[in-house]
Amino acid sequence: MKNKNFYITTPIYYVNGDPHLGHVYTTTAADVVARFKRLAGYNVHFLTGTDEHGQKVAQSAEKAGIDPQEFCDQVAQKFRDVLSPFQISNDDFIRTTEDRHKKTCMALWKKLEDAGDIYLDKYAGWYAVRDEAYYGEDELEDGPDADTKIATATGAECKWVEEESYFFRLSDYTDKLLKFYDDNPDFIGPKSSANEIKAFVAQGLTDLSISRTTFDWGVPVPGNDKHVMYVWIDALTNYISALGWENGESNLMDQFWPADVHVVGKEITRFHAIYWPAFLMSANLPLPKKVYANGWWVVEGEKMSKSLGNVITPETLLENYGSDGSRYALMAEMPFGNDGNFVHESAVNRINGDLANGLGNLAQRSLSMIAKNCESVVPHKGEFSSDDKTLLEKAYALPEVTETHVNAMQIHKYLEAVWSVVGDANAYIDAQAPWKLKKENPDRMQTVLYVLAEVIRCVSIMAQPILPTGADKILDQLALDKSSRTFAHLNENHALQSGMTLPVPQGVFPRLELNTEQAA
RNA sequence: GGGCGGGUAGCUCAGCUGGUUAGAGCAGAGCGCUCAUAACGCUUUGGUCGGGGGUUCAAGUCCCUCUCCGCCUACCA
Numbered sequence: 394m395k396n397k398n399f400y401i402t403t404p405i406y407y408v409n410g411d412p413h414l415g416h417v418y419t420t421t422a423a424d425v426v427a428r429f430k431r432l433a434g435y436n437v438h439f440l441t442g443t444d445e446h447g448q449k450v451a452q453s454a455e456k457a458g459i460d461p462q463e464f465c466d467q468v469a470q471k472f473r474d475v476l477s478p479f480q481i482s483n484d485d486f487i488r489t490t491e492d493r494h495k496k497t498c499m500a501l502w503k504k505l506e507d508a509g510d511i512y513l514d515k516y517a518g519w520y521a522v523r524d525e526a527y528y529g530e531d532e533l534e535d536g537p538d539a540d541t542k543i544a545t546a547t548g549a550e551c552k553w554v555e556e557e558s559y560f561f562r563l564s565d566y567t568d569k570l571l572k573f574y575d576d577n578p579d580f581i582g583p584k585s586s587a588n589e590i591k592a593f594v595a596q597g598l599t600d601l602s603i604s605r606t607t608f609d610w611g612v613p614v615p616g617n618d619k620h621v622m623y624v625w626i627d628a629l630t631n632y633i634s635a636l637g638w639e640n641g642e643s644n645l646m647d648q649f650w651p652a653d654v655h656v657v658g659k660e661i662t663r664f665h666a667i668y669w670p671a672f673l674m675s676a677n678l679p680l681p682k683k684v685y686a687n688g689w690w691v692v693e694g695e696k697m698s699k700s701l702g703n704v705i706t707p708e709t710l711l712e713n714y715g716s717d718g719s720r721y722a723l724m725a726e727m728p729f730g731n732d733g734n735f736v737h738e739s740a741v742n743r744i745n746g747d748l749a750n751g752l753g754n755l756a757q758r759s760l761s762m763i764a765k766n767c768e769s770v771v772p773h774k775g776e777f778s779s780d781d782k783t784l785l786e787k788a789y790a791l792p793e794v795t796e797t798h799v800n801a802m803q804i805h806k807y808l809e810a811v812w813s814v815v816g817d818a819n820a821y822i823d824a825q826a827p828w829k830l831k832k833e834n835p836d837r838m839q840t841v842l843y844v845l846a847e848v849i850r851c852v853s854i855m856a857q858p859i860l861p862t863g864a865d866k867i868l869d870q871l872a873l874d875k876s877s878r879t880f881a882h883l884n885e886n887h888a889l890q891s892g893m894t895l896p897v898p899q900g901v902f903p904r905l906e907l908n909t910e911q912a913a
Numbered sequence: 914g915g916g917c918g919g920g921u922a923g924c925u926c927a928g929c930u931g932g933u934u935a936g937a938g939c940a941g942a943g944c945g946c947u948c949a950u951a952a953c954g955c956u957u958u959g960g961u962c963g964g965g966g967g968u969u970c971a972a973g974u975c976c977c978u979c980u981c982c983g984c985c986u987a988c989c990a
Contacts, residue, residue, distance in 0.1 A: 404990070415990035422990090447988085589917045589985060596916090601987085624988055658990035668987095687990065689983095697989095728926075732918095732983070739924075742939065750952055758949030765948085805926095809938085816938095823946070823954040831948090900950055 399435040400649035401427050404657050405444040405487060405631050408468035409453055412475045414697065414705035414735065415658065418723050419687055422804060423656045424481045425724060428858035429799050429807070431482075432879045433792065438649045440635050441476070442487030443469040444628045446621070448522065451610035461610050465490055475707045480716050480861045487635040489612075489627055493642040497634030498612045498627055504676040505561060506615075516558040516602050519551035559604040559620060566671040567598045573670060579683060581666045582802055583730035586659060586686040590666045601625075601668065629669045633678070651679040654802070659686040685802045688732035705735065713737070714905070717860040718744045721808075724859060729804045741907045748863070751815045752856065753902035756867050758822065759845040760898035766831055771846060771871075771893040772839040781844045784821050785885070788814050788851035792880040795855065811855045818848050846871060847889050854878050866901045 403423045406416055420441055427439035445465040454464035469488055476483060487494060505511050519542050536542045542551045574580060574591055581587035604620040605611065611621030636650055637643030657665050665684045673680050692703045710719040722740040725747065727733030763772060777785070791811060798806040822845065830838035850871050856864040857878065868878055872895050877887060 407989075410989070413990085417990085419990040444988090583918095585918045585984090592916055593986080628988080656990090659984075660990080661988070663985080664988070689990065691983095726925080731926090734925085736924090739939080745950095746939070749950055754950055754952050756949095758953075760949095762948050812938095819953055820955090822948075826946080826948085828946090828948050902950080904950055904952085 397435050398648050399427075399430045399437045400636075400652040401430070401437065401439050402632050402652055402655050403441040404655075404661060405442040405489065405628060406472055407444045407447075407450075408465050408472070409447075409449045411468070412472050412707050414690055414692070414707075414710065416472070417475065417479060417707050417710060417719070418690065419656055419658060420476070420481055420483075421479060421720050421723055422687060422729060422802075424479075424483070425720070425804055425858045426654070426656075426799055426802070428482055428861065429795075432854070432857060433796055434879065434881060436648070438485070438636075438645065439483045440485050440487060440632065441481070441483045442485075442631060442635070443472050443489070444624070444631075445469065445488055445490045446611040446627055447624055448605075448608040448610065451608055452522075454610075462490060478711055478716060479707070479719065482861075485635050487631045489631060491634075493637070493640045494631060494634040495612045496640035496642075497638050498622060498630045499615045500639035501630050501633075501672065501676055502615055502622065502626065505672065508675045508677075510562045510565070510675045511559055511603070512562070514558060514560050515555055517555040518553070520554040520556075521551045554607070557606055557619070558602045558623075559614060559617075560600040561603045561626070561668075561672070561675075563598045563601040563668070563671055566674060567594060569674060570594050570598075570667060570670060573680065577682075579801075580680075581662065582683065582685045585730075586662045586666075590663055593663060594667060598667070625664050625668050626672065629664065629672065632669075632681075638678075652681040654683040654685055655681055656802075657684060657686050659688055662686040683802075685730070687729060688727070690727075690733050690735045692735050693737070694734055714740060714744060717863045717902070718748065718905070720859055720861075721748060724804050725808050727805070729802055738907060741905045744902070745904050747812055747815075748860070748902035749904040751812060751819070752852065752867075753863070753900060755815055755818055755822075755845075756849050756853075756870070757898060757900055759842065759849060760870055760895070762827055763842050763846060763895065764898055766827075767839060767842060769895050769897070771889045771891050771895060772843040773836070773891050774843040775836055775840040777840070777844070780821065780824065781840065784814075784817055784844060784848055787817060788848045789884050791851060791855045792883050808859060811852060814848065814852050818845060818852070821845070821848075843889070843891065850889055851883055854880065854883055863901045866899075870896055870898050870901075872896065 401423050403420050406412070423439065423441070427437050431437045443465070450465065451461050454461040457464055465488070473486060502511070536550060540552060571591070571594055574587070574594070581590055603623050603626045604614050605623050606619050609621055612627050614620035614622060632652060632655065633646065633650060634640060636645040638646050638650070655665050662684065670680045690697065692705055695701060695703060697704050714722055722743050725743055726735065726740060763769065791814065794810050795807040798804070798810065825841045827838045827841045830841060849867060850873060853864045853867040853871070871889065872893050
């Protein structure tokens with residue numbers, strides 16, 4: 394038996410802002426994959442969490458007049474509260490202010506230090522507090538006085554700062570990283586991100602500042618209380634602190650490290666694809682198998698922003714589309730990895746077309762015919778025609794076909810494959826016309842309805858990762874045992890048993906009304 | 914400035930190493946059906962493949978150039 398463990402992570406979300414469409418999107422994508430892999434027989438560990446350190450958080454807390462920890466507790470709770478309404482099946486939720494995480498960070502720091510990759514030096518440059526970033530001369534404009542400059546890109550005020558800082562010898566890893574990318578062509582996805590990262594590394598890397606002395610809301614640097622760790626060495630480490638690496642809290646490293654995939658937003662790809670592998674190499678730990686960047690949504694053609702007031706909140710999604718609808722719309726509306734445009738009208742069309750008219754109506758029409766004409770039991774099956782076999786074989790082939798797509802993070806292709814069978818099944822009903830067979834050939838009608846029920850079973854099992862609520866309801870209507878709903882049951886050996894009593898069918902995915910007022 | 918993507922039917926996108934009449938879904942139109950959530954099926958309208966030049970027997974598919982859009986260039990998914 395090969396290793397059937399699977400570790401997937403989302404980024405940890407920065408608590409300086411509230412959860413929105415983007416967070417839901419990334420987390421849902423990871424959830425779909427996690428659920429898929431569980432059904433495919435993997436022992437899955439799915440991690441999400443919050444990134445809680447840094448100057449901005451400290452300042453926000455101060456502004457709110459509360460202790461930073463209390464501030465973090467409040468915002469982290471908001472992120473946590475989003476999970477269950479969207480059916481996110483995470484196994485753990487890591488917070489960077491937890492002790493287990495701090496322990497791991499300090500242990501990792503020491504490893505890097507022991508490896509000779511950390512040294513103390515000075516960092517000098519124009520620093521913007523607001524952006525928590527240094528800017529080069531070419532990125533600045535003159536400010537109101539000689540001591541102040543303005544960052545062209547963000548408009549933030551920058552001051553000249555000289556700061557003692559620890560550095561990581563990232564420059565030593567340029568060649569090692571390039572070789573690693575060559576040896577592992579699928580490490581970074583999608584392709585565009587991979588190209589971008591490789592080109593960036595090929596230019597040559599400079600050493601990385603990894604500590605700060607200007608604020609103290611962070612993990613202390615071992616042996617030097619003046620310093621706290623800077624964001625990336627702190628944040629990235631969460632992926633192993635949650636597994637208990639060197640912190641004594643749990644022991645999941647052997648099982649789950651290296652991670653199978655880190656799902657990230659495209660703006661943080663480089664940290665995951667450059668710094669993180671370099672840190673791990675330095676600590677002599679295995680590298681994750683894949684870093685996959687998802688794109689960004691614009692909303693109705695415009696960038697989502699607070700000033701435009703078009704930020705889509707998790708609450709808005711739930712009110713408009715419900716949990717299954719939101720999940721489906723987000724995953725089906727754009728190819729994973731691309732940028733996309735979230736348009737209320739097309740989300741409604743998508744949900745109505747694929748869920749209500751497609752899968753939902755397929756189940757409803759089939760199951761009510763069974764209820765009315767087969768005494769509410771799974772129909773008899775006679776000899777299968779070639780049409781029957783074609784449809785069933787396509788359904789049975791789904792686990793294999795879709796797993797390739799999911800492994801490549803092509804979630805939209807997985808959905809297309811499943812819904813292609815839904816379409817075939819609807820065409821099959823019309824072609825077979827069981828309502829005619831009812832009078833002409835009742836036996837054949839039974840077989841046709843049996844085939845339909847069986848295909849609905851398959852399609853619903855396949856749809857569980859994307860539609861946890863609705864797919865379950867359909868499977869309940871097929872009286873399928875909860876323990877018989879994995880991909881291993883997707884074959885004729887586990888086909889529906891004729892004669893099983895079925896409950897009264899009910900609609901599962903209601904049609905949505907297009908309410909344009911809800912667009913914003 | 915440098916880098917990476919992308920501009921293909923009204924919309925969202927497929928089109929691998931160049932090769933018959935450029936595809937899908939949605940939207941539109943027509944027909945059919947009546948089991949079903951005014952749902953389903955079938956057929957169909959629609960594209961000078963961003964502009965220009967080149968290579969080739971043959972180019973959305975390769976090369977050059979121009980143009981437009983997005984993103985990255987040290988922390989908004």
